[in-house]
Amino acid sequence: MSVPRGAVHAKWIVGKVIGTKMQKTAKVRVTRLVLDPYLLKFFNKRKTYFAHDPLQQCVVGDIVLLRALPERRSKHVKHELAEIVFKVGNVIDPITGKPCAGTRFLENLSDSDSLTEADTTYLSEKLQELKVCSTDK
Amino acid sequence: MPMKGRFPVRRTLQYLSQGDIVFKSSVKVMTVNYNTAGELSEGARKFVFFNIPQIQYKNPWVQIMLFRNMTPSPFLRFYLENGEQVLVDVEDKTNKEITEHVKKILGKSKEMLEKEEKERKKLSHPATFGPKKYHLRECMCEIEGQVPCPASVPLPKEMRGKYKAAMKNET
Numbered sequence: 001m002s003v004p005r006g007a008v009h010a011k012w013i014v015g016k017v018i019g020t021k022m023q024k025t026a027k028v029r030v031t032r033l034v035l036d037p038y039l040l041k042f043f044n045k046r047k048t049y050f051a052h053d054p055l056q057q058c059v060v061g062d063i064v065l066l067r068a069l070p071e072r073r074s075k076h077v078k079h080e081l082a083e084i085v086f087k088v089g090n091v092i093d094p095i096t097g098k099p100c101a102g103t104r105f106l107e108n109l110s111d112s113d114s115l116t117e118a119d120t121t122y123l124s125e126k127l128q129e130l131k132v133c134s135t136d137k
Numbered sequence: 138m139p140m141k142g143r144f145p146v147r148r149t150l151q152y153l154s155q156g157d158i159v160f161k162s163s164v165k166v167m168t169v170n171y172n173t174a175g176e177l178s179e180g181a182r183k184f185v186f187f188n189i190p191q192i193q194y195k196n197p198w199v200q201i202m203l204f205r206n207m208t209p210s211p212f213l214r215f216y217l218e219n220g221e222q223v224l225v226d227v228e229d230k231t232n233k234e235i236t237e238h239v240k241k242i243l244g245k246s247k248e249m250l251e252k253e254e255k256e257r258k259k260l261s262h263p264a265t266f267g268p269k270k271y272h273l274r275e276c277m278c279e280i281e282g283q284v285p286c287p288a289s290v291p292l293p294k295e296m297r298g299k300y301k302a303a304m305k306n307e308t
Contacts, residue, residue, distance in 0.1 A: 093208040
């Protein structure tokens with residue numbers, strides 16, 4: 001029997017965290033595509049859910065996956081945090097497993113590798129100037 | 138007077154009902170990550186533009202979320218009932234290939250759809266009469282060869298209750 005899952009219709013949902021001011025609870029906004037009957041176009045319709053987050057590991061802006069609890073935890077909390085899909089500022093590309101931001105990977109950015117010849121000469125000149133200034137003082 | 142928008146055919150019921158991906162009942166959430174620029178994401182962009190409305194129309198209870206420019210590579214992710222996640226890489230694929238692939242892995246097969254169609258047909262009996270919502274025909278007068286509706290053609294004298302009552306009283 002599938003009674004165990006859900007006092008609620010939505011068993012699994014994905015949403016964005018919009019508030020963490022409550023203790024061990026995250027406020028999550030879930031958007032669904034709803035068809036407008038006259039325009040016949042799909043628009044996002046938002047709904048907020050409260051999710052139980054015992055370790056308080058959510059930050060505002062995370063994309064999270066919620067699982068329905070077998071019974072309601074409190075008047076409004078009917079879901080719990082299953083996993084953080086994308087952590088804000090720390091998105092990991094699931095295909096390659098590397099950290100990324102927007103459309104580029106962050107992994108291969110390091111100070112000395114991406115410098116060109118012109119950069120190094122410019123920087124060394126600047127360093128020289130600084131050395132001169134410090135001896136003056 | 139043409140419809141507004143770039144490809145307004147996407148906003149017609151006929152186009153929407155032409156979508157052939159009906160997800161299995163275990164699929165709950167579908168997430169599409171794609172980029173708004175770049176050749177590799179072209180197929181994903183076309184998929185979102187043309188096929189997502191069809192999929193959502195056929196699967197109104199599946200939550201579909203679109204994420205733009207979050208990762209360099211475009212992909213689809215499905216979250217199933219038992220906690221399983223299916224990751225589909227769509228880099229460098231055309232939107233047709235994406236739909237075929239998704240249909241193969243998570244769509245209901247044609248036989249299953251036909252079976253469900255038959256089940257639904259069994260519930261309603263085609264020989265009954267009633268409101269248009271539940272039955273095929275409303276009244277016997279609609280059928281060819283039967284007495285036409287007195288609203289359009291008056292009944293012959295012998296069939297009218299008034300004449301029959303007069304005859305009975307006479308004799």
